[in-house]
Amino acid sequence: MLLKVAMYAVLLVAAALTAFPLLWMVSVSLMPSGAAHAVPPPLWPEAPTLVHYGELFTRLNMGRYLFNSTLIAVAVTLLSLLLNSMAGYAFAKLRFPGRDRLFRTLLAAMVVPVQVAMLPLFLLMKYLGLVNTYAGVIIPGMASIFGIFLIRQYALSVPGSLIEAARIDGAGEFRIYWSVVLPLLRPVLVTLALFTFMGAWNDFMWPLIVLTDHDMYTLPVALATFSREHVQDTERMMAGAVLTVLPVLVVFLALQRYYLQGIMVGGMKG
Amino acid sequence: MRQATGDGTVRAALLFLAPALAVIGVFFFLPVAAAFVLSFTDFDIYALADAGNARFVGLRNYVALVRHPLFWKALGNTLYFVFAGGPLTVAVSLGAALLVSSRLVRFKALFRTVFFAPVVTTLVAVALVWRYLYDTRYGLFNGLLGFFGLDPIDWLGDPDWAMPAIILLAVWKNFGYNMIIFMAGLAAIPETLYEAARIDGAGPWRQFRHVTLPMLAPTFLFVGVVTMIGYFQLFAEPYVMTQGGPLQSTVSVVYLMYEEGFKWWNMGYAAAVAFVLFVIILAGTVLQLRLQKAGMEGTG
Numbered sequence: 001m002l003l004k005v006a007m008y009a010v011l012l013v014a015a016a017l018t019a020f021p022l023l024w025m026v027s028v029s030l031m032p033s034g035a036a037h038a039v040p041p042p043l044w045p046e047a048p049t050l051v052h053y054g055e056l057f058t059r060l061n062m063g064r065y066l067f068n069s070t071l072i073a074v075a076v077t078l079l080s081l082l083l084n085s086m087a088g089y090a091f092a093k094l095r096f097p098g099r100d101r102l103f104r105t106l107l108a109a110m111v112v113p114v115q116v117a118m119l120p121l122f123l124l125m126k127y128l129g130l131v132n133t134y135a136g137v138i139i140p141g142m143a144s145i146f147g148i149f150l151i152r153q154y155a156l157s158v159p160g161s162l163i164e165a166a167r168i169d170g171a172g173e174f175r176i177y178w179s180v181v182l183p184l185l186r187p188v189l190v191t192l193a194l195f196t197f198m199g200a201w202n203d204f205m206w207p208l209i210v211l212t213d214h215d216m217y218t219l220p221v222a223l224a225t226f227s228r229e230h231v232q233d234t235e236r237m238m239a240g241a242v243l244t245v246l247p248v249l250v251v252f253l254a255l256q257r258y259y260l261q262g263i264m265v266g267g268m269k270g
Numbered sequence: 271m272r273q274a275t276g277d278g279t280v281r282a283a284l285l286f287l288a289p290a291l292a293v294i295g296v297f298f299f300l301p302v303a304a305a306f307v308l309s310f311t312d313f314d315i316y317a318l319a320d321a322g323n324a325r326f327v328g329l330r331n332y333v334a335l336v337r338h339p340l341f342w343k344a345l346g347n348t349l350y351f352v353f354a355g356g357p358l359t360v361a362v363s364l365g366a367a368l369l370v371s372s373r374l375v376r377f378k379a380l381f382r383t384v385f386f387a388p389v390v391t392t393l394v395a396v397a398l399v400w401r402y403l404y405d406t407r408y409g410l411f412n413g414l415l416g417f418f419g420l421d422p423i424d425w426l427g428d429p430d431w432a433m434p435a436i437i438l439l440a441v442w443k444n445f446g447y448n449m450i451i452f453m454a455g456l457a458a459i460p461e462t463l464y465e466a467a468r469i470d471g472a473g474p475w476r477q478f479r480h481v482t483l484p485m486l487a488p489t490f491l492f493v494g495v496v497t498m499i500g501y502f503q504l505f506a507e508p509y510v511m512t513q514g515g516p517l518q519s520t521v522s523v524v525y526l527m528y529e530e531g532f533k534w535w536n537m538g539y540a541a542a543v544a545f546v547l548f549v550i551i552l553a554g555t556v557l558q559l560r561l562q563k564a565g566m567e568g569t570g
Contacts, residue, residue, distance in 0.1 A: 004374045015384045025399045041413045087290035094283035116544045120304035140297040143290035173282035202392045204506045220394035241395035252390040
């Protein structure tokens with residue numbers, strides 16, 4: 001009994017501490033300018049206001065960054081779903097010479113940090129004329145080793161007899177993938193879509209490098225830039241942080257079952 | 271008939287693989303290989319205008335790097351972050367997983383969601399939030415210290431405190447991810463092992479020591495490798511919170527690579543920095559795999 005009380009006490013304190021920075025962010029975003037600069041620091045807005053949210057759009061071009069982030073994240077998600085599911089299905093269910101060796105090579109390459117590729121990737125994008133374009137951010141994200149791995153692990157459980165039966169019925173290979181396999185992969189497609197969307201939305205370093213004009217910035221890049229210029233505008237910066245975090249947090253809360261399953265697949269097999 | 275199907279699937283497999291492998295090949299494997307070549311050139315802002323201005327300089331970048339005090343500073347800072355922040359994150363993750371997984375605890379889903387929420391948040395945004403929490407005058411950390419009668423700390427302005435402050439943020443942001451993996455690992459331990467231990471008279475601590483920990487060994491390996499690889503790539507936190515300061519106490523290897531490569535356009539030198547990072551991460555991963563194997567053979 002005592003143990004139980006102690007455990008709940010620790011859990012509640014830990015949960016409060018974990019949630020605190022996010023709750024504080026929302027609270028400060030609702031304070032009037034300058035209100036957060038007080039001693040002792042206030043926890044709660046005395047006179048809540050949405051003025052900073054409005055100003056982000058009217059003065060700081062927030063609508064544009066929101067649009068950029070959304071466009072990039074949605075495009076990366078849709079394209080990577082298609083490309084990774086095709087490749088993952090092939091690795092799981094189609095026999096071809098060298099398949100397992102190729103797959104192992106891809107997995108081994110996951111140890112290479114992405115930053116190693118970034119310098120030449122920038123030069124490649126410059127050569128292709130894709131610096132400071134949406135395509136410059138979207139194209140490198142269209143396929144990922146992790147995505148292929150995730151799909152493959154799930155697709156292994158698709159019964160070969162279904163695929164065989166479709167073949168005997170005379171269905172073409174693409175038709176089989178599209179009409180037989182993809183519907184069976186739906187849960188893992190949701191998982192992959194979540195991972196990809198959040199990854200693209202939260203991504204910072206590559207967009208920071210390849211997007212050079214303010215008009216092209218994604219939310220994290222814009223936020224990092226503001227924070228260097230408007231250090232004192234605590235309340236407005238917090239409103240910007242809320243707008244950046246809120247979409248991913250809402251998507252996660254709505255679909256967290258699928259997200260957590262994806263981590264397990266990675267964790268079990270990795 | 272069978273032969274025909276076989277050929278058909280080989281062709282289909284190649285067509286299904288081609289788009290994804292083309293993207294990964296052209297936009298990942300090719301640049302990684304090119305980075306290796308780049309690290310042996312003096313590629314700089316003049317070469318950016320005309321690649322003909324770049325020359326091979328052999329190992330000069332690597333020699334320069336070894337002689338560059340800031341590189342050693344960045345490496346030291348990064349190792350500090352990895353070896354203090356990594357184990358701390360894993361320990362907090364395991365603690366959270368044990369508590370949330372306990373049979374005594376209800377509302378598991380709620381606790382799990384709260385602990386996991388920071389993982390999905392945008393790093394740049396929460397780094398900004400923490401920067402204000404660390405504010406010397408108006409930040410809540412010092413407010414809390416003041417409440418207990420302690421002197422304020424200049425968290426992000428003191429070279430001794432800036433990295434610990436970043437580590438604290440990283441633990442908060444990341445422990446939920448490992449917690450989920452530990453929870454899966456805990457759920458996979460057969461209950462009969464605990465029953466056998468209890469029959470042998472083992473208390474909770476000895477059950478943890480002799481059943482839980484050994485059974486979690488593969489989970490520890492995975493969590494250790496993933497956390498280490500991720501932490502070696504420290505970048506956004508110093509970029510947003512400290513800009514590498516104070517006194518370069520939070521310049522990380524990737525931060526150095528970014529500044530050299532994309533601020534000063536010393537791309538040959540930056541590629542050498544990137545490759546050293548790669549080799550260190552590779553060595554760290556192999557080392558953990560080896561240690562794990564040795565440990566398994568020792569106990570098994």
